Amino acid sequence: MADTRRSGRFFAPYATDPARSRGRLFPEQENPSRTVFQRDRDRVVHANAFRRLKDKTQVFLYDEGDHYRTRLTHTLEVAQIARSIARSLALDEDLAEALALAHDLGHPPFGHAGERALDAEMADFGGFDHNAQSLRVVTELERRYPDFDGLNLTWESLEGLVKHNGPVEAEAGRSLPFAVAAFKDAVDLELHTYPGPEAQVAAFSDDIAYNAHDIDDGLRAGLVELDDLRGVPLVGDLLNDIAARYPRLAPERTRAELIRRLISVMIGDVVAETGRRLGILAPESAADIRLAGEPMVGFSPEIAGAEQAIKAMLLERVYRHHKVVDVMDAAQELLAALFRHVMSDPSAMPPEWHGVAAEEQDVRVRRVADFVASMSDRHAIAAYRRLVGDPRLGSVGLHGFN
Numbered sequence: 001m002a003d004t005r006r007s008g009r010f011f012a013p014y015a016t017d018p019a020r021s022r023g024r025l026f027p028e029q030e031n032p033s034r035t036v037f038q039r040d041r042d043r044v045v046h047a048n049a050f051r052r053l054k055d056k057t058q059v060f061l062y063d064e065g066d067h068y069r070t071r072l073t074h075t076l077e078v079a080q081i082a083r084s085i086a087r088s089l090a091l092d093e094d095l096a097e098a099l100a101l102a103h104d105l106g107h108p109p110f111g112h113a114g115e116r117a118l119d120a121e122m123a124d125f126g127g128f129d130h131n132a133q134s135l136r137v138v139t140e141l142e143r144r145y146p147d148f149d150g151l152n153l154t155w156e157s158l159e160g161l162v163k164h165n166g167p168v169e170a171e172a173g174r175s176l177p178f179a180v181a182a183f184k185d186a187v188d189l190e191l192h193t194y195p196g197p198e199a200q201v202a203a204f205s206d207d208i209a210y211n212a213h214d215i216d217d218g219l220r221a222g223l224v225e226l227d228d229l230r231g232v233p234l235v236g237d238l239l240n241d242i243a244a245r246y247p248r249l250a251p252e253r254t255r256a257e258l259i260r261r262l263i264s265v266m267i268g269d270v271v272a273e274t275g276r277r278l279g280i281l282a283p284e285s286a287a288d289i290r291l292a293g294e295p296m297v298g299f300s301p302e303i304a305g306a307e308q309a310i311k312a313m314l315l316e317r318v319y320r321h322h323k324v325v326d327v328m329d330a331a332q333e334l335l336a337a338l339f340r341h342v343m344s345d346p347s348a349m350p351p352e353w354h355g356v357a358a359e360e361q362d363v364r365v366r367r368v369a370d371f372v373a374s375m376s377d378r379h380a381i382a383a384y385r386r387l388v389g390d391p392r393l394g395s396v397g398l399h400g401f402n
Contacts, residue, residue, distance in 0.1 A: 010090060011090050011091070011092065012089065012090035012091065012278075013283075013284050013285065014197060014278070014283040014284065014285055014286055014288060014289055015090060015091045015092050015197065015198075015286065016037075016091070016092050016095055016156055016196045016197065016198055016286045017092070017286075018035035018036045018037045018038075018092060018094070018095070019035075021036045021037075021154045021155065021156055022154070022155035022156065023154065023155060024036075024152045024153070024154055024155070025139075025148075025152060025186065025187055026147060026148040026152050028152065035094060036154050037092055037094040037095040037098055037154065037156070037157070038094045040094075040095070040098040040151075040153045040154055040157045041094055041095075041097050041098035041101060043151040043152075043153065044098055044101045044102045044105070044138075044151065044153075045101060046144075047105070047137075047138075047142050047144070047151060048142060048144075049105040049106075049137045049141070049142060049374065050072075050075075050101065050102075050105065052374065052375075052376050053070065053071040053072035053075055053104065053105070053107075054070055054071075054072040054376070055070065055376035055377050055378045055379070056070060056071035056072070056107055056108075056109055056110075056111070056376055056377055057070070057071065057109065057110045057111040057113075057114075057331075057377055068217050068220065068221070069213050069214075069217055071104055071107055071111070074104070074209060074210060074213065075100065075101055075103070075104055076101075077209040077213060078100040078101075078103065078202070078205045078206050078209045079097045079100040079101050079205075081100075081205040081208050081209055081263065081267060082096040082097055082099070082100040082198075082201050082202045082205040083096060083097050083100075084267055085201045085204070085205060085267055085270055085271060085274075085297075086198060086201050088267075088271045089197070089201070089271060089274060089275070089278075091197050091198050091201060092198055093198075095156060095157065095160070095196075095198040095199075096198040096199075096201045096202055096205075098153075098157055099157060099160040099161060099164060099198060099199050099202035100202045100205055100206070102134060102138060102153075102157070102161055103131075103134065103161065103164060103202060103206060104130070104134065105133075105134045105137045105138065106129075106130045106131065106132065106133025106134035106135070106136065106137050106373065107130045107133075107134075107373075108128075108130065108133075108335065108372065108373035108375070109331075109335060109372075109373075109375050109376060109377045109379070109380040110328065110331035110332065110334075110335060110377055110380070111328070112328075113328035113329070113331045113332040113335070114331065114332065114335045114373075114380075115128060115129075115130050116332055117332045117333075117335040117336040117339065118335065118336075118339065118369055118372065118373060120336065121336055121339050121340070121369075122365060122366075122369055125178075125362050125365045125366065126175070126177070126178035126181075126362075126366075127177070127178065128178075128369055128373070129177040129178075129179075131161075131162070131165070131177070132162075132177030132178060132179035132180050133179060133370075133373055134161055135158065135161055135162055135179045135180060135183060136179040136182075136370065137150075138150050138151045138153055138157075138158070138161065139151075139153075139158070139179075139183060141370055141374070155187065155189070156196060156198075158187060158189060159189045159190065159195055159196065159199065160195050160196060160198060160199030160202065161199075162180055162189055162191070163189065163191065163193075163194070163195040163199060164195055164199040164200070164202050164203040164206075165203050166194060166195075166295065167191060167192050167193060167194060168180060168191045169191065169192065176191075178366070190290070193290045193291060194289065194290055194291075194292060194293075194294070194295055194296075195290065196286040196289060196290060197286060197289050197296060197297060200289075200295055200296060200297035200298075201270075201297050203297070204270050204297055204298065204299070207307065208263060208266045208267065208270070209263075211262070211266070211307060211310050211311065211314070212259050212262050212263045212266075213259070214314050214318055215229070215235070215258070215259065215262070215310070215314065216255060216256075216259045217318075218314065218317065218318040219255050220255075221323075223317060223318050223321045223323065223324070224313075224317045224318060226239065226251060226254060226255065226258075228317065229258075229313070232306075232309055232310060232313050233305065233306040233309045233310075234262070234265065234303065234306035234307075234309075234310070235258070235262065235306075235310060238258055238261045238262060238265070239254070239258060241261075242254055242257050242258060242261070265303070266299070266303065266307070269299055269300050269303040270297065270298065270299060272300065273298055273299055273300040273303075274296060274297045274298065277296050277297075277298070278296055281296065283296075331377075334380065334381070334384050335372065335380060337384065337388050338372060338380060338383060338384045338387065338388060339368065339369070339372050341387050341388050342368050342371065342372060342387075343364075343365065343368050345387075346364070346368065348383075348387055349368075349371050353367065353371055
């Protein structure tokens with residue numbers, strides 16, 4: 001089937017077509033000058049939850065330095081990579097960008113440490129999962145429109161948000177994440193299938209972004225040195241190439257050139273490998289990709305192996321570094337204590353949340369989790385100081401990496 005043309009660009013026949021969207025939960029009059037996926041993207045950017053990402057942890061706390069990534073700058077880097085890959089594959093880059101921008105809306109303060117705290121506190125009430133919380137944000141917690149709660153995103157955006165990492169099924173001994181289970185009766189997101197191609201692109205863009213920028217931030221923080229990376233597959237080869245071409249290059253420029261090249265190589269590999277897989281499948285629609293039974297977007301075996309080695313290095317040298325672990329352990333305790341305090345005294349929440357005290361316990365627990373998860377790092381620390389006491393971060397210091 002020939003490629004189709006939209007707004008002066010050619011799109012692959014398997015690209016998700018906004019003109020054939022499955023629509024929104026609440027019907028709306030669409031905008032004649034913007035596609036439905038452009039509107040989804042714009043709604044995410046204007047959401048309160050999106051703005052709060054600027055003070056939420058990626059790896060390092062928000063005040064440890066001006067140049068470390070926050071959850072917001074990470075998200076913007078993911079969106080840039082997603083647009084690049086989607087354009088190269090002739091996909092709908094607006095949908096890919098919308099999904100990239102929305103993928104971390106459900107993250108609580110302090111990154112995965114905050115997620116562990118809330119998941120433990122809510123173990124008897126369905127747990128807490130940041131991916132599922134992102135769905136809760138865009139379908140219920142944002143309160144901007146007169147006719148509905150949430151952002152009323154299209155089916156394709158909701159599907160991609162829930163399934164960007166693949167089919168979503170209950171694991172042994174654990175049910176579906178709470179928000180997904182609560183929403184599945186309202187909209188059938190076909191949880192057993194892979195998502196459309198743009199969602200798969202957004203997922204790999206996330207991996208590319210954090211692999212590269214966590215190396216960058218780890219080097220900046222002094223947790224790892226350039227020479228330590230020479231034995232890491234792909235990274236070491238890139239460093240050797242840079243040294244051969246620029247033998248007197250300053251370390252900060254070497255670091256920047258390494259990250260630029262690493263992102264470029266990974267993007268190029270995803271485009272080439274995905275093109276190879278698509279050539280074999282020969283899909284004629286996005287539905288064919290959903291039903292393929294395996295992901296269509298991915299790395300080649302060589303780069304996939306290198307990427308796993310990069311993740312292993314980051315786990316050992318950065319994420320498990322005692323400076324990071326000490327701060328994140330204290331942050332996890334802080335958020336757990338804050339959650340327990342608000343549970344015991346719901347009046348500590350703003351007026352719009354005050355009705356929570358009279359609700360059923362499981363509903364009350366979930367809404368307190370919504371409130372705490374919505375906080376930025378800055379808000380959570382300030383609330384803890386005001387409501388509970390001085391944070392236990394004092395012995396480590398919020399500025400431990402400066």
